[in-house]
Amino acid sequence: MLGRPDLESDARFAVNADRMRHRDELTAELESALTKRQSDELVASLLDAGVPAAPIQDYRQACDDPHTTARGMVVTMEHPVEGKVIGLGIPVKMSATPGAIRRAAPMLGQHTDEVLAEAGFSAEQSSSLRSSGAVA
Structure with missing residues (x-):
């Protein structure tokens, strides 16, 4: 495949131990x-020879690759401050329970009150924790 048949018969590369030494x-x-x-x-050429192969891509090339697009691995979503942002999709694809990116990551402190309320804190306690800097 490389056009170097001499490498196949080179004693320095006959078995793995020899290849490692050289x-x-x-x-x-x-x-x-x-x-x-x-x-x-x-x-x-590698694929034709039965060798699994793919080019090494930079970040932009990987994001623009047709396979990446077809698999939904790059998603665009609306962010409350930044506007449209690009993120990574769900890597594991399950037919019966497909995942989805529904929204951008939350802002710092965006859900603090809800989480504290679920944990049993009152609105006054949440406010006090925010004022003290214990939570965002």
Whole structure:
């Protein structure tokens, strides 16, 4: 696949123990062969040879990838201060109980009163905790 049949018969790389002993040389040989080809060409050749492969992507490329989009892994939502924001979707997809991103993350202290009320605190106690700086 690399166009380097000589590597297959090179005694330095015959078995894994040999490859490990000569890993610097093997790395140099592989880098030399790999850098002569474009990423998409390499991926296609590896896939044709039955080797699982994909290009390494930066953050923007990963977010714009058609597979990422099809899987709903990037979502746009409305944030109360920032407006439209982009976030990550639900990574695990379950057919019977699908998850969804319903809203942006809460602001600091946005649900404090509700949480304290659920824990049994009165409105006056919540106010006192806020005033003292114990909660946001």
